[in-house]
Amino acid sequence: MSYAFTLLGDDAGSAARRGRLQTLHGVIETPTFMPVGTLGTVKGVTPAQLKALGAQVILGNTYHLYLRPGMEVVEALGGLHRMAGWDRPILTDSGGFQVFSLRDRSTIRESGVTFSSHLDGSRHVLTPESAIAIQETLGSDIMMVFDECPPADASAQRVRAAMERTTRWAKRCLEARTRDDNALFGIVQGGVDPQLREVSARAITEIGFDGYALGGLSVGEGRYDMWRSVRHAAPLLPTGSPRYLMGVGTPEDLLFSVGHGIDMFDCVLPTRNARNARVFTFAGDLNLRNAAFRLDDRPISDTCDCYTCTNFSRGYLRHLHKAKELLFSTLTSIHNLGFLIAMMGRLRSAIEDGTFVELRRDLLAKRGCLELLDQVEAEAPR
Template sequence: MTVVPFSLECRSTECKARCATLTTLHGPVQTPVFMPVGTRASVKAMTPENLAEIGAQIILGNTYHLYLRPGHELIRSFGGLHRFMHWQQPILTDSGGFQIFSLRELAKISEEGAAFRSHIDGTRLFLSPENAIQIQEALGSDIMMALDTCIPYPATRDQAVQATDLTARWARRCRAAQTDTGQLLFGIVQGGMYADLRLEAIEELQAIGFDGYALGGLSVGEPKELMIEMLAATTDHLPVHQARYLMGVGTPEDLVEGVYHGIDMFDCVMPTRNARNGMLFTSQGRLVIKNACFQDDQRPLDESCGCYTCRHFSRAYLRHLFQSREILSYQLNSIHNLYYYCSLMAGMRDAIKEDRFMTFRRNFYDQRIDPLAHTNE
């Protein structure tokens, strides 16, 4: 019997928010879900046990970086990423398209693929759609991403057309290169900030046929209002009974609005990157732990938070660790931020199941003071 990878279980009667189960080789994922980013087979400052304890269901690794170091053949020799990094729950691997985009001064894009120099040692390398699939199959991720060409902002319509068409041709080659490993393969919708191009891209990708569909090329410098406009214009045109993934997004507000518009999956480096920079997410907004007002503050970061950090440590201690550049600061801050993100998603799942998502959304904003009110800026 064929297993349907995405089972839609309930939908809000008030908006497009929905809950589903995504079935993978390493277990089910309850959506909507946030995926902590473990680019190089490690979520920064977090052990696999930390990740399990904060409620992470699935994490993300990156094809480009793992291809460069330590190499996919080495990881294959360990039986894949799961055994290599001691994480037995699902993993999604990005194809490397965004990294080639972000390091585009080192890359040359052609019909065949991307020729680039390693940012580590300058070695000449080449990544084609076929290579991207072969590498991800060696990594053994549960969800692979098709290789795409990300479009910068701003971009002319002609630039967007050319890149979107190339992404579609590469997507077809990725699907053809896939072998029978049981791994899922998602296509990526590009189109820049042109809604009609994105709708055409969705049609092309559906004609090829993928296990899920991602919205790429958003949160690349465009105004937030434009990102939401593109999201609203395209999500309804994605297949109802397949996963919808908004790549590289974002803030807690972005997650709430993404779920409101019918998105199932998210990833972003923000919770861990901000943690290392001393910015913490709380139910009332952002808190910058270095500020002098926390020097003798005995309260936890967030009195409504149940994470390990908030159960055991004061703001004063966390400020001390950060000011002293103690390694423990990065771990405790990361535990808190990722717990906050995973708990936010769990709260949204419960609200959708109980058909009270709009009340949840309203309360989310009502609880928040000025996002930077905890700073001295």
């Protein structure tokens, strides 16, 4: 058995948990944040730099890798780990989120989704079976089921239909597996409707997977609705399995959700923001384009010990950005990823020594989100 999840402890003052995931390519301590490596690379950051930041697992995108470079190339180059020079765990999504965000370029049938490539318009079909086959070829340590992810503005009827189809497709994904040395996670859908979430959670956990994800959140519903949904839906998932909140997010979303029992997160935000000169600090995000930083010799954050903050000033980074130097994106990506990874490390330690609630309140206050936390947590259960 190369895959296992062990719950190491619960926080006394919240629903936060400390866990450990064993995979074929090593151990993942949870709660954890997973940097996104869409095309087999976390943009602008080398695997050695990711390791130095303490990244335990990265994410690869089935849709993108299937289209480019394509499975023939990935196979010829020894699978995703070898091709990308990353020997730690990799989680792959199923492509569902991407094909559904193509909207007018995709047609949904019960068999699967026909879509035209965003690269050259060529026609392709992704089914539950092919999504699993592609992820097995990639050599994923944690695979995701192929799910239907409706947009935040979808009608109640559409959200229900998507949730029901996700359940049928989840069964087909399970049957399509040919490997038993990696993990397959189910995905709970249902938008921000508590009843639908309950029906979906029951159906997906009845089928039985190695872990469970909440999908269809952080798709434009707003922070208040997202936090309420996480608070309601996380406890619907089995306590003995890892829980993954897909596509989230910001430091405050991670702080909130860890306190409600979420173990895993991924998001493109830290690296995308970094390339756009937006960097995290506990005093709020900074925009390094700002002229106020021209002569500023302080690091991005004086409490961050990443390579960027240890060696470079805001003024120098602003200069790199203005001069369009390649190093800019690398240094800001290192900081934003390092910031979240270090924060998750602090949360793990705090869960272990019983100071999590205090730390979470302190950090959420610094990010200006304490009021929202208290508002959501004071509400009657849904």
